[in-house]
Amino acid sequence: QVHLQESGPGLVQPSQTLSLTCTISGGSISSGGYYWSWIRQRPGKGLEWIGYILHSGSTYYRPSLKSRLTMSAHTSKTQFSLNLSSVTAADTAFYFCARGGYYRQFDYWGQGTLVTVSS
């Protein structure tokens, strides 16, 4: 059973960088064939896919966020990270990490973590 857990600061100042880590238990990024993704949900709103990282280290970012976004996998292969720079209040959201499969999208999710952008 795969379990995902997000961690990181709950409060980020405007113009700073939002950094989150997703820790995987019961699996690892090395088991190929999955899209290790970040998804966010502004409070009371819908879901927005941010991007993914593959076991090869290749990434795909949502075009509207691409200029501010970096994803990486840790050498342990049981963690991957999100860095979103130059944040504004519009980046305030619950951030989820999730595992996506080729056929079965987003079958495992973290519980989500609320990140508030405010001074």
Place this chain on the structure above:
Amino acid sequence: DIQMTQSPSTLSASVGDRVTITCRASQGVSTWLAWYQQKPGKAPNLLIYKASGLESGVPSRFSGSGSGTEFTLTISSLQPDDFATYYCQQYNSYPWTFGQGTKVEIK
């Protein structure tokens, strides 16, 4: 980006009712379509993948159908645990996109 439009946005129903939620894509997505259930304060839960594939552990009262631009999620007999918000998501084209959600409320 492919726009996913769900209808209705809110649905009031009673236990035992048959419920149908529609999801329309602004461009064809073949059958690369998933459905999720989300309860307040929780992460979404995968119900249906590839338009009609029932995720393991999901009750058989849930079913999905459709292809191209029009899809439906059907709950054959609504149970108390089913009152939640439901989202469709296309994974045919980047960026992957979600519908705005359909909230199923108690009538």
